[in-house]
Amino acid sequence: MSSATLSPALKQATPVVVDHAKGSWIHGTDGIDYLDFTTGIGVTSTGHCHPKVVTAAQEQCGKIIHAQYTTVMHKPLLELTDKLGEHLPAGLDSVFYANSGSEAVEASVRLARMATERPNIVVFQGGFHGRTVAAATLTTAGTKFSAGFSPLMGGVHMAPFPYAYRYGWDEATAVAFALRELDYLFASRVAPNDTAAFLIEPVLGDGGYLPTPPAFLAGLRERADKHGIILILDEVQAGVGRTGKFWGHQHSEGLIPDILITAKGIASGFPISAIAAPTSLMAKAWPGSQGGTYGGNAVAAAAGVATLQVIAEENLVENARIRGDQMLRGLSELAPKFPQIGDVRGLGLMAGIEFIDGDGKPDAVAAAAVQQAAIPEKLLTLTCGPMGNVVRLIPALVVTEEEMATGLNRFEAALTAALG
Secondary structure, three states, X not given: OOOOOOOOOOOOOOOOOEEEEEEOEEEEOOOOEEEEOOHHHHOOOOOEOOHHHHHHHHXXXXXXXXXXXXXXOOHHHHHHHHHHHOOOOOOOOEEEEEXXXXXXXXXXXXXXXXXXXXXXXXXXXXXXXXXXXXXXXXXXXXXXXXXXXXXXXXXXXXXXXXXXXXXXXXXXXXXXXXXXXXXXXXXXXXXXXXXXXXXXXOEEOOOOOEEOOHHHHHHHHHHHHHHOOEEEEEOOOOOOOOOOOOOHHHHOOOOOOOEEEEOHHHHOOOOOXXXXXXXXXXXXXXXXXXXXXXXXXXXXXXXXXXXXXXXXHOOHHHHHHHHHHHHHHHHHHHHHHOOOEEEEEEEOOEEXXXXXXXXXXXXXXXXXXXXXXXXXXXXXXXXXXXXXXXXXXXXXXOOOHHHHHHHHHHHHHHHHHHHO
16 A cells, blocks of 8 residues: 655644644644744734634535635625725725635736736845745745746846845935835836836745835835836735734835735635735736636635634734734844844734844854744744744734733743753
8 A cells, every 4th residue: 555745845844743723822742832923824813713713614614615706606705805895905996816825926917917018027135925936936035936947937027125134224225225226127127118017015024024114115106106017015924914004015104006915814724815906907807817716715705704803803903013012022122132133123913033143144043043942942933034044923913912921931942042
């Protein structure tokens, strides 16, 4: 009899095997309770197995599981669209659903190219947009996402991101530099009237948990308006309350994208994603260009409706802001005790801790050591960043004051164990 194993290319960040999970806690088959500051990479927004989400999914399973939404429509998707519409930026009144962030990213790029009849997409250094071929081409958060299967999609060009800490500048200087370089890209390589879209995350995810400065987003909006370029905001990781506002871009007052991408936290762990755009823009998609067998799945949509209800009823966006302030304040107090911590940053419940060596260079070894040292302290974390030298903390939106204090204490213990 033959047997099968998981692909050796899959690398687990922890050795934990889950028995069950609830709220901010994962209960391992080893009998240990772990405080989960990974949330499935920002997915379990309402915590693990929130009872209202579980009930909604269970009830939907008893009605219909798969109702292919270009064949027959189902109530959960209509309800989700109504609920989501309460949170979408003004004018973004048309929604297309898919399964994953990568699919939604590719749908947004396809729409932008069709709508503008232009070939080029400008992305920004450190962005992560997925692992499928087009999405990986758009990703610059590390070569591991795009290496080894060329040729990649054409028409993608990269401009600098205002990564102030990396350059050793203040934020205003970094923003001015990045906008100048974007203008130089327009002058030297990518004509604006050949450019369909800018694609950027309001907070870089795998690129290092770097908030995008509001002044930079404003500069992109200004150039997009001037040249007829579509501004796409990838809110896959930063959206749905994670930053202490419902959308990450709302920290940039008055900014409205042309296309918004969402996934991850919208359904508390069920696979569903979406893009939203004005109906006038969405109508420019060619017939047959949007669809998919599993997109907008009925059970995932029902979980999405319940997730949005829980977020509203339990005031979780505000909780993310308050607990995020607690987390960033606690991390900032820890940083002076450990010279290997070069930078602490984030928005809401997205915190990045960047590690450096004695020469001020990125130290991936230290970051990995801290991430691993947190496991025996019963705290689960992840690393990120192109150089692998950032530890990221991603608690659930339901995290309590006590759980956050426990997480910070356990993280300090991991720092001490790994770094001395």
